[in-house]
Amino acid sequence: MHGSLKRILTGAGFLSLTLVVAVAGYRLSGWSMLDSIYMVVITVFGVGFGEIGPMSPQLRIFTMFVIIAGCTSVGYIFGGFFQMITEGEINRALGARRMTKEIKTLKQHVIICGYGRIGQILARQMIDAKQPFVIIDNNLGRIETAEAMGYLVRLGNATDEGILESAGIENAKVLATVLPDDAANVFITLTARGLNPNLIIMARGEYPSTEKKLRQAGADHVVLPAEIGALRMSHIITHPAALNFLDATVDGSSLNELLSQIDVQVDELAVPSGSPLVGSSISAVQVRGKGTFIVVALRQASGDTIVNPSHEVLLEEGDTVIVMGHKGDIPKFAHHYDLKRQMRWGARG
Structure with missing residues (x-):
């Protein structure tokens, strides 16, 4: 786009110079200012009304140079405009193509x-x-x-x-x-x-x-x-102290970061095919964790989420166990039982 604009400005400058020189040339030949300007306009823009004053051989040669210079500069200007339009369309097309390709990946x-x-x-x-x-x-x-x-x-x-x-x-x-x-x-x-x-x-x-x-x-x-929004406003009215505490964490750290400061985090542990925990109950999972975490929710393979699941609920392939515990212990447990950690809150670094 920068090159096309430069081309337009160059063409406009050359056209302006051509017009000034042409008018000056006809004036030096004894023509009036109005006749000189009129002759330059009909010459440069190809109207072809014919000469309006005496034309010596030298003036005819000068007129031919005016025609060539004027047509060239005008063509250069229009070429710049066409290039600007074309570049814009091409850039938009290439951008859309790149975006489409990136979305597909x-x-x-x-x-x-x-x-x-x-x-x-x-x-x-x-x-x-x-x-x-x-x-x-x-x-x-x-x-x-x-x-x-x-x-x-x-x-x-x-x-x-x-x-x-x-x-x-x-x-x-x-x-x-x-x-x-x-x-x-x-x-x-x-x-x-x-x-x-x-x-x-x-x-x-x-x-x-x-x-x-x-x-x-x-x-x-x-x-x-x-x-x-209504719940937020009601909490401000009924629980101002608690909300002030939570709002205070926004300036320095989030509530999750606050948990990380006491080595606590919430983790999602996916139960893949072949995991030894398939068929185990929630209570058995917590026992195997040796008290290092608690199960706060279970997202089943069907997509249903159970908050605070019963200890008798059995794990199935594709389930995700949401646990809260010490951030140094959960990764060890996940590695030992071939569980995939999908998301972490309250952990930094």
Whole structure:
């Protein structure tokens, strides 16, 4: 783009010089200022009305040079404009092709439907967590803003199966639909669930009555921003001391970092095929841990999550045990029983 602009400026400068020299030449030949300017204009721009004054052989040769110089400079200017347009189109095409190719290589990524206020916050959090993601929005301005941030984007309606497929939904791990339109979120959830039955779907709801519809459509988690805000305000009123403590951690460290300072962390331990823990009860897992951690939740292979599971619950292949304990002991336990650590909170370094 810089080269094309330089070309336009060069052509404009040369054209200006040609016009000045041409007018001066006709003036030196005895023509009036108006006749000189008129002759230069019809000569350079190829109107061809014919000479309007006496033309000596020398003046005819001068006029031919004016024609050549004027046409060349004008052509140079138009060439610069054409180059600028072409470069822009080529760059956009190459950028879209690169983005499409990069999206196709993504695995276990997140798809964010909607780049409004919530979508922007969610995108920043994904960047902080180094989690790959793709943004879908049907607003060109918002998409250009997201693209300027270096995000992978798709312009279009997320209710369209083709748009979701172009965002790599078949290989995605999570889809978050955060549009302010409940009906659109329900339709997106329904469409996404049909395209990827194993996808974790998080949906935004503006009204509490929408939660049931979103879950029926296939949403795993429903977030109601208005309800969260109301709960936050009620907690400020009823539990100000506790909230002051939690808010104080934001300036220095998060609550998870606070846990890490006392060597405590929360970990997700996936139970793979062939693990000796397959068929074991929750109580047996805690016994084998020798008191170094407690089981706080169990996410079953079916996708259901049990908070504070009963000691009699048996582990199955594909389950994920969520435990809390000393951060130095959990990795040893996971290694001993061939468990895959998927996520950590409260651990740094």
